[in-house]
Amino acid sequence: MQKFRISKKSIDALQPTLAEYTVWDSELPGFGVRVRPSGAMSYILCYRAGRGRRSPTRRLTLGSVGAILPDEARQLARKRLGSVAHGSDPAAEERAARTAITVSELGQVFLARHVSIRRKRQTLESYRHIIDAYIVPAFGNIAAKDLTRSEAQSLHERLGRRPSAANRVIAVLSSIYTFAYRQQLISSDHNPAKGVEKYREIKRERYLSSTELARLGAALREGETTGIIWHPKKPDAKLKHLPALENRKILIDQYSAAAIRLLLFTGARKSEILNLRWRELDLERGLFLLPDSKTGQKTLYLNPATLQVLASLPRIGEYVIAGSKIGAARCDLKRPWKAIVTRAGLDNIRLHDLRHTHASFGVTAGLGLPIIGKLLGHSQPMTTARYAHLGDDPTKLASLQISGAIATALNADDTEGFGA
Structure with missing residues (x-):
């Protein structure tokens, strides 16, 4: 030696x-x-x-x-x-550090062994997007056991311009670590998302008025008949190869138009309408029996307006809203929806706001919140309570009575206090 x-x-x-x-x-x-x-x-x-x-x-x-x-x-x-x-x-x-599971690896195990099994497909896609777009780029190569709260807080702050997205990222990160501890993938209950203060979120409430619905309907009819003319984003731009006006029309196909109408007439979620199957239709009882939705099994009630839309659709494949490929469901409605709301001058309207509009008309008509909640498929009464202010609830009636009494006193013709 x-x-x-x-x-x-x-x-x-x-x-x-x-x-x-x-x-x-x-x-x-x-x-x-x-x-x-x-x-x-x-x-x-x-x-x-x-x-x-x-x-x-x-x-x-x-x-x-x-x-x-x-x-x-x-x-x-x-x-x-x-x-x-x-x-x-x-x-x-x-040796343990070299073999320690990274945040990226932990995220993939979380998706495969938990989310894909216990959550719905839309939730899986949402979680995967958050992990791939935010968590992995920020922390992917860090050993899961070494990620600190300070680092999680820093990511939350960098996303602060979008409070909802920032809060969602932290919520998913917390779920990943809760899963890891329960599955003994990390040796302690260390959770870097714990204690990160969430941003205050303002719930967006947007409903279409009768006037706005009329404009939406007109744009929808124009789109499925003559087509909607599209314009360049920068009108003053010098576009050498801009097609002639008659060649710049977006024609809305009948299935896209039907999907938008069904969203309004039923108050259903977008995923529920796009994944409707003809075999789930019960015409005798006027129902669509959905085997699965965000909140489990659900029934869509077929009112006359809904039945009229369904009757106009050719049955191509198993899905009511046929996709571009035969036998496949349509994935989204982004392009036709953008064209319609732009033509109607409703650029601040989301597709999901059609569901809110359906609920708002029901509440305004005097229907009780439990009925509205059942129609929408809410699992919790508090979810439907957001529409309470639209109806004649006791709080609104009390406000009307108080303000009425004050206005009467304020406008009373009493000149005695000023002297003769």
Whole structure:
């Protein structure tokens, strides 16, 4: 066994052989240089993990010769030996760090073993988007056990311009770590999302008035008959190859138009309408029996307006709203919806607002919130309560009575207080 003080001069004198060998430092026990047949050399530390001669021997690579100087390697070896004296096992810790699951890997396990099994397809797609678009780019290569609350807070703040999105990212991150702890993928209940203060979100409430509905209907009819003329985003732009006016028309296909009308007439969610199957139709009882929705099994009631829309549709494949491929459901309504609301001058209207509009007309007509909730498929009464202010609830009636009494007193013709 070769022993001498490891220095730059002594290392330069080392030559590779046909077999790997190690030379040890004459001053610091366990500190040495490993020489491979290729000529590559690295500093190593040999120690016992525990007390007593029966403790297992560990060998830890400190770094490559050339990457760090001999004195730096010696100091690193002393530091590691110091931690060993206090009960640590640096080699085991580094091995665990190399094999520790990363945030990216943990996210994929979470999707495969939890979300895809216990949540609906739309939820799976939403979670996957958040993980791939926000969490992985920010923390993907970090060991899951090392992610800190400060780092999670920093990501939340960077997304602060979109409070809802920022809060959703933190919620998904929290769910990932809750799952990891329960599945023993991390050794503690460490959750970097815990304690991150969420942004205050303002619920968006937008309903179409009767006038707006008329404009929407007119644009819808124009789109499915003559077509809606599209205009460049920058009207003053000099477009050399802009088609003639008669060639710049967007024709709304009958299935897209039908989907929009069904959303209004039923108050259903977009995914429920786009995934309707003809086999779920019960014409005798006037129902669509949905086997699955966001809140489980659900019944859509077919009013005369809905039945008229269904009667106008050719049955192509199993889906009511046929997609571009035969036998496939339509994925979205973004392009036709954009054309229609732009033509109607309703650019601030979302497709989901048709569901709110359906509910608002029901509440305004005097229907009770429990009935509205059942029609919409709400699982919690509090979800429907957002529409309470639209009806003649006791609070609204009280406000009318109080303001009426005050207005009467305020407008009374009493001049006695001013003198004759």
